[in-house]
Amino acid sequence: MFVSQKTPARTSQxxxxxxxxxxxxxxxxxxxxxxxxxxxxxFFAVALVLVFSRSLVNYHKTITEMLPSVxxxxxxxxxxxxILILLxxxxxxxxxxxxxDYFIDVAILAGIYIILALGLNVVIGFAGxxxxxxxxxxAIGAYAYALLHTKMGFGFWTAMPASLVLTTLAGFLLxxxxxxxxxxxxxxxxxxxxxxxxxxxxxxxxxxxxxxxISGIARPEIISFPLNTLASYYYLVLxxxxxTIFIVRRVHTSRIGRAWIAIREDEIASSVMGIxxxxxxxxxFAFGAFWASLAGSLFTAKMQFVSPESFTxxxxxxxxxxxxxxxxxxxxGVVIGALILVILPEMLREVQLYRMLALGAGLVLxxxxxxxxxxxxxxxxxxx
Amino acid sequence: MFLQQLxxxxxxxxxxxxxxxxxxxxxxxxxxxxxxxxxIYMLGAxxxxxxxxxFTAIGLTAFSLPLALALTFVLSIMFCASYGFTIEKIAxxxxxxxxxxSPLISAIGVSIxxxxxxxxxxxxxxxxxxxxxxxxxxxxxxxxxxxLQLSIIVVSVILMVCLxxxxxxxxxxxxxxxxxxxxxxxxxxxxxxxxxxxxxxxxGSGLAAIAGLMVAMYYGLVNYFIGYVAGIKAFxxxxxxxxxxxxxxxxGGILLGxxxxxxxxxxxxxxxDAYAFILLIIVLLVKPGGLFGKAELEKx
Numbered sequence: 001m002f003v004s005q006k007t008p009a010r011t012s013q014x015x016x017x018x019x020x021x022x023x024x025x026x027x028x029x030x031x032x033x034x035x036x037x038x039x040x041x042x043f044f045a046v047a048l049v050l051v052f053s054r055s056l057v058n059y060h061k062t063i064t065e066m067l068p069s070v071x072x073x074x075x076x077x078x079x080x081x082x083i084l085i086l087l088x089x090x091x092x093x094x095x096x097x098x099x100x101d102y103f104i105d106v107a108i109l110a111g112i113y114i115i116l117a118l119g120l121n122v123v124i125g126f127a128g129x130x131x132x133x134x135x136x137x138x139a140i141g142a143y144a145y146a147l148l149h150t151k152m153g154f155g156f157w158t159a160m161p162a163s164l165v166l167t168t169l170a171g172f173l174l175x176x177x178x179x180x181x182x183x184x185x186x187x188x189x190x191x192x193x194x195x196x197x198x199x200x201x202x203x204x205x206x207x208x209x210x211x212x213x214i215s216g217i218a219r220p221e222i223i224s225f226p227l228n229t230l231a232s233y234y235y236l237v238l239x240x241x242x243x244t245i246f247i248v249r250r251v252h253t254s255r256i257g258r259a260w261i262a263i264r265e266d267e268i269a270s271s272v273m274g275i276x277x278x279x280x281x282x283x284x285f286a287f288g289a290f291w292a293s294l295a296g297s298l299f300t301a302k303m304q305f306v307s308p309e310s311f312t313x314x315x316x317x318x319x320x321x322x323x324x325x326x327x328x329x330x331x332x333g334v335v336i337g338a339l340i341l342v343i344l345p346e347m348l349r350e351v352q353l354y355r356m357l358a359l360g361a362g363l364v365l366x367x368x369x370x371x372x373x374x375x376x377x378x379x380x381x382x383x384x
Numbered sequence: 385m386f387l388q389q390l391x392x393x394x395x396x397x398x399x400x401x402x403x404x405x406x407x408x409x410x411x412x413x414x415x416x417x418x419x420x421x422x423x424i425y426m427l428g429a430x431x432x433x434x435x436x437x438x439f440t441a442i443g444l445t446a447f448s449l450p451l452a453l454a455l456t457f458v459l460s461i462m463f464c465a466s467y468g469f470t471i472e473k474i475a476x477x478x479x480x481x482x483x484x485x486s487p488l489i490s491a492i493g494v495s496i497x498x499x500x501x502x503x504x505x506x507x508x509x510x511x512x513x514x515x516x517x518x519x520x521x522x523x524x525x526x527x528x529x530x531x532l533q534l535s536i537i538v539v540s541v542i543l544m545v546c547l548x549x550x551x552x553x554x555x556x557x558x559x560x561x562x563x564x565x566x567x568x569x570x571x572x573x574x575x576x577x578x579x580x581x582x583x584x585x586x587x588g589s590g591l592a593a594i595a596g597l598m599v600a601m602y603y604g605l606v607n608y609f610i611g612y613v614a615g616i617k618a619f620x621x622x623x624x625x626x627x628x629x630x631x632x633x634x635x636g637g638i639l640l641g642x643x644x645x646x647x648x649x650x651x652x653x654x655x656x657d658a659y660a661f662i663l664l665i666i667v668l669l670v671k672p673g674g675l676f677g678k679a680e681l682e683k684x
Contacts, residue, residue: 029463033506183485314496357500
């Protein structure tokens with residue numbers, strides 16, 4: 001409708017001038033925060049990046065024309081995809097044999113985040129409801145597990161299912177009022193729910209021991225055989241991840257999954273077709289909460305400790321990022337998105353301070369240049 | 385005790401109201417929850433401390449305090465307005481025709497970016513605004529009110545009256561109302577939508593800068609994460625009053641400030657930050673249009 005008429009700077013002088021003006025403006029904004037000498041350095045850095053990227057866009061138009069049309073999932077045929085999945089499964093199953101403890105540790109964390117991201121993908125990707133307080137369910141799952149374990153003496157195999165049930169119920173309870181809202185209002189209410197949950201965990205000292213957290217949680221065991229080594233716990237998490245992928249895939253293609261997608265694409269049209277939109281949205285919330293609880297239980301059992309610090313708003317945003325980066329609604333994409341966002345910061349330990357800075361900038365760039373995520377299909381969209 | 389909390393709540397509330405105006409104006413025009421608005425408020429507080437420190441260092445404060453303060457205000461407003469303008473151009477304008485949640489996620493990205501940007505450039509420790517007025521004030525019926533509190537309330541009210549006048553009576557204000565009603569129609573009758581949106585961001589960011597600077601003077605301490613909580617609270621205030629309405633943002637802000645200050649002293653101060661969220665959830669569930677707004681119907 002109102003497309004901004006941007007006149008592309010076609011000549012090389014035009015590119016240079018526009019980039020220099022933009023860099024000058026940005027370094028002017030930067031000036032009061034860090035002083036003159038830093039602003040000058042900043043100016044040259046920004047100018048260099050802008051000139052470089054703009055001339056890249058100008059002289060290699062094919063690159064920009066190619067970028068939106070590349071569909072990674074289209075690169076592989078069905079048969080190749082199967083082989084790829086088999087190979088990655090084999091790699092995951094044998095990994096502890098040839099990598100060190102540090103890598104197994106990271107892999108366990110990645111597995112927990114894959115489960116979380118797949119759970120949130122049900123809510124955002126399938127049903128199209130932006131949930132900015134997903135860490136609340138993660139927290140409820142983790143605390144339910146920890147409390148049942150320490151206060152009631154439940155073992156892993158009884159505490160985890162109980163925590164799953166409790167958290168799923170919590171998902172239902174939140175969803176009943178929240179689902180009267182749509183789009184961005186729903187996002188803000190879920191954000192508020194996340195913050196309230198964290199504040200309660202932080203302040204209800206008698207139950208949760210406040211900011212000190214709950215410690216002294218034993219490792220899980222299988223028929224009185226404790227999972228003492230990292231590798232054995234890794235296999236437990238791996239089994240959970242495979243279970244999650246399997247179930248989420250099955251549900252996605254089932255009647256419920258198709259109903260979710262119909263609601264996401266057009267709620268009014270789908271309710272005309274006889275889909276009870278509110279009920280299916282409830283299922284999406286509860287189903288998402290279920291996986292968050294599984295991840296929370298695994299997280300608590302691994303850390304043997306839990307505190308409110310692990311469940312901030314940034315945690316929710318991080319999980320949203322995994323889903324969006326990988327591609328809304330695409331299971332393989334979300335798994336890869338979670339892997340990228342767990343492993344990349346580990347590889348870039350030296351520049352850890354800049355991690356959140358890059359995450360913020362990355363979100364903006366992703367929304368502008370590839371809103372469907374790395375692996376998302378064309379049809380998937382973020383709707384209000 | 386009650387009257388004292390009332391005064392404190394009123395002070396806090398008028399600051400929330402100032403920030404809420406920015407949310408409300410942007411939402412009215414773009415239907416976007418400008419998540420980064422809280423960070424503009426935080427930047428306002430930081431710029432205030434930086435520029436005031438600069439003026440103290442070059443001796444301007446010793447020469448004339450009012451002049452130094454006025455210059456601090458002007459520079460902070462100018463820089464914050466520039467930030468708001470730039471954010472809109474970079475992060476929101478390319479997404480104007482995108483699905484509704486894309487700009488919201490982009491705004492969250494900007495918010496995270498600015499928070500960490502300030503933390504990296506200014507450090508993670510608290511910054512101090514030098515106490516200028518101390519606790520000077522007057523007593524009235526066993527209630528202590530400092531001059532600073534009084535001036536925060538007065539400045540906020542004056543700004544809101546000016547804004548109301550601007551939106552109601554000027555040519556640009558009329559254009560803003562037209563764009564808020566119907567963008568396509570407004571552009572067909574010759575209103576430059578880009579300019580209107582830029583002006584909206586400039587004004588909203590300027591108001592947030594004033595709010596941030598006044599809070600820096602009031603509390604004396606500033607940190608890089610104050611913008612997130614204040615932003616959420618101000619958004620609550622805007623929704624409370626009915627988003628898109630200037631009068632609503634004012635009253636919503638003051639109501640929220642009162643609830644927070646009275647709830648903090650009579651119920652529990654540990655849950656002070658939760659009141660805003662609880663209030664927000666209740667308002668959205670009971671009266672989604674806010675106190676002064678109309679409930680939206682989805683157009684098919």
